[in-house]
Amino acid sequence: MLLDLSLLELKEYVKNLGLPSFRADQIFDALYKAKSLEEISNLSKEIKEKIANYYPKYEILKILESADGTMKMALKLEDGSIVESVLLKYKYGYTVCVSTQVGCRMGCKFCASTIGGLKRNLSAGEILLQVLLFNKIVGGTVKERGVTNVVLMGCGEPLDNYDNVTKFLKLLSSKDGLNISQRNISLSTCGLVDKIKKLADDGFSITLTISLHAPNDETRKKIMPIANAYKISEILNACDYYFSKTGRRVVFEYALIENVNSSAEDMLELSKLLKGRSCHVNLIPLNSVKEQNLNGIPRKEAYRLMNILNEHGISATVRRTMGEDIEGACGQLRNKLGGGK
Ligand code: SAH
Numbered sequence: 335m336l337l338d339l340s341l342l343e344l345k346e347y348v349k350n351l352g353l354p355s356f357r358a359d360q361i362f363d364a365l366y367k368a369k370s371l372e373e374i375s376n377l378s379k380e381i382k383e384k385i386a387n388y389y390p391k392y393e394i395l396k397i398l399e400s401a402d403g404t405m406k407m408a409l410k411l412e413d414g415s416i417v418e419s420v421l422l423k424y425k426y427g428y429t430v431c432v433s434t435q436v437g438c439r440m441g442c443k444f445c446a447s448t449i450g451g452l453k454r455n456l457s458a459g460e461i462l463l464q465v466l467l468f469n470k471i472v473g474g475t476v477k478e479r480g481v482t483n484v485v486l487m488g489c490g491e492p493l494d495n496y497d498n499v500t501k502f503l504k505l506l507s508s509k510d511g512l513n514i515s516q517r518n519i520s521l522s523t524c525g526l527v528d529k530i531k532k533l534a535d536d537g538f539s540i541t542l543t544i545s546l547h548a549p550n551d552e553t554r555k556k557i558m559p560i561a562n563a564y565k566i567s568e569i570l571n572a573c574d575y576y577f578s579k580t581g582r583r584v585v586f587e588y589a590l591i592e593n594v595n596s597s598a599e600d601m602l603e604l605s606k607l608l609k610g611r612s613c614h615v616n617l618i619p620l621n622s623v624k625e626q627n628l629n630g631i632p633r634k635e636a637y638r639l640m641n642i643l644n645e646h647g648i649s650a651t652v653r654r655t656m657g658e659d660i661e662g663a664c665g666q667l668r669n670k671l672g673g674g675k
Contacts, residue, residue, distance in 0.1 A: 335412075336388045337365055337459025337466075338501070341510040351384050361385065366511060368463070368470040390463055396671060397471075404657030407467065408671050411436075411460060415453060418667040419464040419488055421471070422656055427482030428472050432464045434499050435490025436669045440524050441559040442545075444589060445665040446623040447489040453669060456490070458501035464488075465506065479512050486521045487543070489667045493521075493529035503538060516540045522587065524560045530572040534579035542576050543585040543616075544569060548595050549603035557594060557628075566607070573613075583612045587653075589620045589665070590636055592629040601639050605646035615643055615650040621663040 339347060341362050348358040357377070364374045371382050371389050382389075395408040395416065405421040420431040438445070439452035465484055474480025484506060486492040492499045499521075506514050522543040523530065530542065546566070548554035554561035573584045586608065590596040608615065617640055620630035636652045643650040655663050 335390055335457060335459045336361065336385065337390050337462050337505075338457050339459075340505060340508060347388075353381065353384075357381065362510070363476070365390070366466060366476045368466045390459065392463065394467070398660040398662070400657040400660045400662060402656050404660065404662050405468075405471070406657060406660045406662035406667075407464070409464065409467070411456075413454075416669055416671065417456065417460070417464070417489060418662075418669075419468065420657060420662045420667070421468045421481075424483075428468065428474075428480055429483040429485060430465045430468045430481050431485045431487050432461050433488030433490050433667060433669075434461055434486055434492040434495050434502075438490045439494065440491050442524065442547075442665075443557045444547075444591060444620055444623065444626055444628050446625070446661075446668050447665065449625055450669065452490075452494075455495040455498055458498045458505055461486075461498070461502040462505050462511075465512065469512065476512065479514070481512065482514070483518045483520075484514055485519070485543075487664065489669055491524055491526070493523045493526040493533070496529050496532065500533070500536060500538065503540065520585070524558060525564055525569040525572075526560070527564045527568050527572045530569075531575050534576045539580040539582055541582055541585065542573065542580075543587055544573065545589075546586040547589050547591075549600050549607055553595055553600070557591070570607075570611075573611075577612060583614060586613055586615045587618060587664075588615055589618045590631045590639065591620045592631050594628065596631050596635070596639060598639070598642055601642040602646070605643055605648050608648050609646070613649070615648055616653045617643075617650060618653045618655065618664055621655060621658055621665050623665060 345358040391412045393410040395410050398406045403423045407419050409417050415436040417433040422429045435455050436453035438448040441448050469481045472480035507516050516539045520541040520543050524545045617636050619636045640650045640652050657663050
């Protein structure tokens with residue numbers, strides 16, 4: 335697919351087709367404006383025929399808009415796979431939340447994205463497409479982008495699709511493309527230790543977000559199968575390594591689940607665990623996923639727990655939940671048409 339290619343690679347591709355280099359610029363421009371092949375006016379029918387096989391093919395199945403302005407898009411890809419992505423509006427601009435896999439094989443007990451397992455990885459271009467489509471929807475262009483931030487927090491475990499995801503990060507932050515700075519990109523992972531280290535070694539400096547969700551391994555194992563593969567201490571070591579290489583403060587996500595990980599004692603244990611680290615904790619009262627019988631806690635209670643962390647020297651906030659009415663909130667994305675009231 336042509337969106338998998340950098341401008342340089344596209345130039346090579348165009349050259350191999352026997353076309354002059356400026357054709358690559360024209361195709362690149364059309365791709366980044368999310369134009370369909372038919373909408374391109376400066377390419378002849380012959381050229382279009384030559385590139386048709388590799389030009390992105392997709393269908394926007396549905397766009398839902400939440401009362402708070404959040405939008406959720408369901409995209410049908412060339413092979414019929416469906417991915418969901420979300421657009422969040424903040425004061426400073428728009429953030430797109432992308433999916434990185436069709437489904438997910440991590441099996442976290444509280445997350446809708448993993449129901450049915452992993453179908454396949456998304457290519458770099460398929461991840462980029464989600465950003466480009468939303469950029470177009472909000473009236474952005476390539477030079478004056480509407481989308482300012484990107485979070486890899488949709489369906490899938492980004493570090494389980496390492497090569498495509500890192501290729502996507504390069505395309506997204508490339509000067510030729512949307513040129514979104516790595517500081518404005520967050521990658522969330524359930525904690526694939528080796529890949530966290532590799533990310534630092536490969537020179538990335540995006541914001542790393544860890545889905546921690548428990549103050550100890552025992553509790554974590556109850557809700558996250560990956561906890562059987564990596565201990566929290568190993569994840570924290572990998573975070574230290576990432577911090578030492580990038581200087582970027584790590585963010586920990588913690589979904590508050592009734593009777594599982596949301597007692598005052600849990601917060602005390604969490605403060606001990608994170609004491610002295612340059613980090614931030616994002617508390618998220620669990621969003622409901624109909625198939626799971628795990629419940630969230632009231633927001634008021636979440637603020638009480640946040641205060642406990644703050645009092646023990648841990649920077650923490652309760653995340654604003656957005657788009658819950660369209661099943662666009664954390665952990666609610668799927669690889670089929672999700673609901674919405
Ligand atoms: N696989 C990656 C990326 C997903 S990001 C990861 O695990 O980080 C989505 C975030 O939402 C993760 O922190 C995930 O743990 C969290 N999440 C999943 N289900 C949730 C739910 N029902 N309510 C609140 N947060 C949830």
